[in-house]
Amino acid sequence: MSADSWALLARSLWETIYMTGLSGLMSFVFGIPLGVLLYITKPGRFMASPLINMVLGAVVNATRSVPFIILMVAIIPLTRMLVGTSIGTTAAIVPLTLAAIPFxxxxxEGAINEVPGGLIEAAQAMGATPLQIITRVLLPEARPGLINGMTITLVTLVGYSAMAGAIGGGGLGDLGIRYGYQRFDGVIMLATVVVLIVLVQLVQSAGDRLQTYFDRSH
Structure with missing residues (x-):
């Protein structure tokens, strides 16, 4: 590979990390509270609201059912409104985030479901408010599961970011398509695949280490 090819690979790697990192962060900020709402509004929970739960569940399921490549195209007007363009690395963050939030x-919700009901009942018996139950019982107890979920999400977003390259989203996917596939450069294509594999392995290893740490300190 030439020096220019290495420079392209490095830039594409940075774009992928940028897309994955920022969309992952935003999906955690909005997705975890949404998961908490899905849990606490279920019938029989301490803030039960079947109507709200049904509406939220329907929205989440509907968003999850749309293939990512279709979602990217469908929300182009929203992407353009939010970031001023529908092409490029920053633009790709919008569909990546929207795809990841319901995930x-x-x-x-699944991680919080694993929290023993007895802990919630004990907190209620001691007069804890709903907010205190969420912040001091549910989230701390579900932390290992949440970390595992975040790891899975980041790995999935790496794959989605590669798909974003199909419509000019930048990153390693764009590099592989434009240089590896369209220009029949097998070396670039191989390098792109190897870098994606290494990136996923690093994310998974870091997530596993964090989960192990919190499991032990739990």
Whole structure:
């Protein structure tokens, strides 16, 4: 590979990290509270509201059912309104985030479901408010599961970011398509695949280490 090819690979790697990192962060910020809402509004929970739960569940399920490549195209007007363009790395963050939020919400809901009901009842017996139950019982107890879910989300977003390259989203996917596929450069294509594999392995390893740490300190 030439020096220019290495420079392209480095820039594309940075674009992928940028897209994945920022969309992952935003999906955690919005997805985890949404998952908490899905949990606490279920019938029989301490803030039960079947109507709200049904509406939220329907929205989450509808968003999750749309293939990512279709979602990217469908929300182009929204992307253009939010970031001023529908092409490029920053523009790709919008569909990546929207695709990941319902995914994170269901993972968060599942992690919180594993919290023993006795802990919640004990907190209620001691007069804890709903906010205190959420922040001092549910989220701390579900932390290992949440970390595992975040890791899965980031790995998934790496794959989605590669798909974003198909419509000019930048990153390693764009590099592989434009240089590896369209220009028949097998070396660039191989390098792109290897870098994606290494990136996923690093994310997974970091997530596993964090989960192990919190499991031990739990």
């Amino acid at each position: 994170v919400a269901r993972i968060a």
